[in-house]
Amino acid sequence: MHLGVSESMRECEYSQISTRSSTPMETPYKKRTPKKRKWEIFPGRNKFYCDGRIMMAKQTGVFYLTLILILVTCGLFFSFDCPFLAQQLTPVIPVIGGVLFLFVLGTLLRTSFSDPGVLPRASPDEAADLERQIDVANGGTGYRPPPRTKEVVINGQTVKLKYCFTCKIFRPPRASHCSLCDNCVERFDHHCPWVGNCVGRRNYRFFYMFILSLSFLTIFIFAFVITHIILSSHQNGFLSALKNSPASVLEVVVCFFSVWSIVGLSGFHTYLISSNQTTNEDIKGSWSSKRGKDNYNPYSYGNIFTNCCAALCGPLPPSLIDRRGFVEADVPQLAPPTNGITIYGSTQSQQSHTSTADMKTLRVVVLASLLLILQLSSQMARGHVSTASPASTIKSSTIKSSTVSPSTIKSSTIKSSTVSHSTASTVKSSTLSASTLSTMTAASTVKSSTVKAVSATAS
Amino acid sequence: THTYPLTHTRRTRYYINPYCITLSLCELRHSASLANKVFIQRDYSEGTTCKFQTKFPSELESRIERTLFEDTVKTLNNYYAEAEKIGGQSYLEGCLACATAYLIFLCMETRYEKVLKKIAKYIQEQNEKIYAPRGLLITDPIERGMRVIEISIYEDRGSSGSSSGSSSVSGSTAR
Numbered sequence: 297m298h299l300g301v302s303e304s305m306r307e308c309e310y311s312q313i314s315t316r317s318s319t320p321m322e323t324p325y326k327k328r329t330p331k332k333r334k335w336e337i338f339p340g341r342n343k344f345y346c347d348g349r350i351m352m353a354k355q356t357g358v359f360y361l362t363l364i365l366i367l368v369t370c371g372l373f374f375s376f377d378c379p380f381l382a383q384q385l386t387p388v389i390p391v392i393g394g395v396l397f398l399f400v401l402g403t404l405l406r407t408s409f410s411d412p413g414v415l416p417r418a419s420p421d422e423a424a425d426l427e428r429q430i431d432v433a434n435g436g437t438g439y440r441p442p443p444r445t446k447e448v449v450i451n452g453q454t455v456k457l458k459y460c461f462t463c464k465i466f467r468p469p470r471a472s473h474c475s476l477c478d479n480c481v482e483r484f485d486h487h488c489p490w491v492g493n494c495v496g497r498r499n500y501r502f503f504y505m506f507i508l509s510l511s512f513l514t515i516f517i518f519a520f521v522i523t524h525i526i527l528s529s530h531q532n533g534f535l536s537a538l539k540n541s542p543a544s545v546l547e548v549v550v551c552f553f554s555v556w557s558i559v560g561l562s563g564f565h566t567y568l569i570s571s572n573q574t575t576n577e578d579i580k581g582s583w584s585s586k587r588g589k590d591n592y593n594p595y596s597y598g599n600i601f602t603n604c605c606a607a608l609c610g611p612l613p614p615s616l617i618d619r620r621g622f623v624e625a626d627v628p629q630l631a632p633p634t635n636g637i638t639i640y641g642s643t644q645s646q647q648s649h650t651s652t653a654d655m656k657t658l659r660v661v662v663l664a665s666l667l668l669i670l671q672l673s674s675q676m677a678r679g680h681v682s683t684a685s686p687a688s689t690i691k692s693s694t695i696k697s698s699t700v701s702p703s704t705i706k707s708s709t710i711k712s713s714t715v716s717h718s719t720a721s722t723v724k725s726s727t728l729s730a731s732t733l734s735t736m737t738a739a740s741t742v743k744s745s746t747v748k749a750v751s752a753t754a755s
Numbered sequence: 756t757h758t759y760p761l762t763h764t765r766r767t768r769y770y771i772n773p774y775c776i777t778l779s780l781c782e783l784r785h786s787a788s789l790a791n792k793v794f795i796q797r798d799y800s801e802g803t804t805c806k807f808q809t810k811f812p813s814e815l816e817s818r819i820e821r822t823l824f825e826d827t828v829k830t831l832n833n834y835y836a837e838a839e840k841i842g843g844q845s846y847l848e849g850c851l852a853c854a855t856a857y858l859i860f861l862c863m864e865t866r867y868e869k870v871l872k873k874i875a876k877y878i879q880e881q882n883e884k885i886y887a888p889r890g891l892l893i894t895d896p897i898e899r900g901m902r903v904i905e906i907s908i909y910e911d912r913g914s915s916g917s918s919s920g921s922s923s924v925s926g927s928t929a930r
Contacts, residue, residue, distance in 0.1 A: 416900040448799045609849030616900045
């Protein structure tokens with residue numbers, strides 16, 4: 297096949313191999329080491345099981361509680377009440393109960409284990425490109441830029457798209473960042489601890505099916521356990537009926553409390569589906585008429601039936617994060633690859649970067665002093681320079697993969713930025729020193745990175 | 756026949772490894788270096804459906820004709836609209852899936868996935884025929900989370916770069 301173009305092809309192949317590893321010697325070694333799957337380096341706070349097939353949130357305790365409650369209650373129902381009911385009434389009852397139970401379990405597992413619609417984080421090139429566009433839009437001036445939003449008109453309604461600092465993207469409409477899972481999720485509904493996962497575009501229908509079928513199951517069990525006790529007490533008397541099947545009491549109690557909450561939740565979500573809103577939007581009142589006379593939901597199809605069909609029977613989009621794919625070894629990039637995370641002051645730390653933390657520290661210390669001079673000359677005129685705040689704020693920064701030595705910061709006379717989690721008071725003092733932590737960017741883009749560092753704390 | 760990079764996911768098996776799969780692209784990488792990347796962003800004016808902006812980026816002014824570019828983006832938009840269309844077939848698929856407790860997807864592909872395969876094929880064909888000869892390379896948006904169409908611009912490093920034209924030989928990187 298390659299006879300005609302042998303020379304260039306062979307050359308090409310050879311260069312192909314060499315670009316994929318730093319030295320030719322490494323190539324045979326690399327081929328022997330198993331490639332990592334993408335879920336292993338996933339930046340969000342999710343847990344993966346079965347080699348990436350199953351994806352859940354970090355805290356799964358409540359999910360196990362849900363599972364145990366359902367299994368135990370149904371188990372008791374089938375072992376204690378069903379024999380009596382099958383005899384006295386009809387054997388169809390356990391069959392229906394069984395079908396309902398399996399459906400509940402299936403939809404629960406499907407909701408909990410699937411990807412809710414997580415948006416993968418931006419590649420370094422994308423993020424750099426966005427930064428450039430934002431700078432151009434801002435005119436590159438002002439040390440306190442306005443919050444990053446983009447306005448879009450959707451079906452006549454103006455919608456604000458927010459910039460996500462963790463994922464470095466402009467969130468699509470209806471997407472939201474889940475702070476528990478640390479991911480942006482498409483059509484984010486809410487994070488459900490009972491299910492142990494976020495509920496978003498890809499698993500909303502399973503979630504709805506779960507709560508709907510669970511409400512039917514709960515009502516079913518409640519009704520038939522009561523029937524059992526009543527029938528039994530006609531034969532033997534009330535107290536002996538209770539003594540004969542103590543499990544029934546437990547079931548009644550569990551079901552009684554569940555019915556109110558789950559049926560209520562089902563009703564609420566039925567309303568949401570019929571008006572094509574998410575829980576997020578409903579709670580914020582994004583489309584309520586209270587906000588303005590012209591405020592309406594631009595995503596609604598107009599009638600209830602279409603909204604329901606679209607939500608429940610619409611096409612199921614594929615997962616965007618490709619958990620089980622293999623990590624590409626060498627990705628050609630424009631921006632310098634390694635410090636992409638540290639520059640933007642995000643709170644993530646990837647596994648692959650922690651090993652190079654020491655190298656970065658060294659680089660940071662060296663470059664910080666160089667950048668000082670540039671910074672001071674450009675920033676003096678703006679009067680932003682002030683005494684450095686104590687080193688403790690630097691230490692508390694969450695730029696995990698690069699640590700800056702306090703002495704460097706103190707000597708810099710640049711206001712230290714606190715790229716820390718949540719202290720609102722330190723937002724005011726945040727400016728420039730985050731830029732000293734961005735080791736490899738040129739001076740011109742350092743400015744933009746300080747802006748990022750500032751707004752990173754604000755979010 | 757095309758050989759694809761070894762991945763085990765059903766999805767990625769069908770999608771292009773943008774880092775060289777055809778002969779002409781191979782030579783592109785050999786003779787050219789990555790100069791710039793252009794990102795075509797999403798157009799949300801019609802809601803959350805997948806649609807890309809057809810605005811012609813200035814960086815491509817000298818590289819490709821406007822009409823060719825717009826054709827590509829419009830065709831892609833049509834494909835995505837077809838994938839996300841809510842109509843008789845999608846309802847049928849949804850109801851059938853619900854009735855079988857979604858187990859049917861173990862054997863069957865969803866309509867969305869089928870269209871994504873078509874898109875991958877289309878992008879590869881576009882790359883081979885139109886973009887690679889002009890020193891450009893389109894990355895499938897699914898590789899970028901459906902956020903952008905990434906177009907890599909390659910600059911000619913040297914004098915080589917004799918494209919083998921429309922040869923449909925696909926060179927595999929793994930021998």
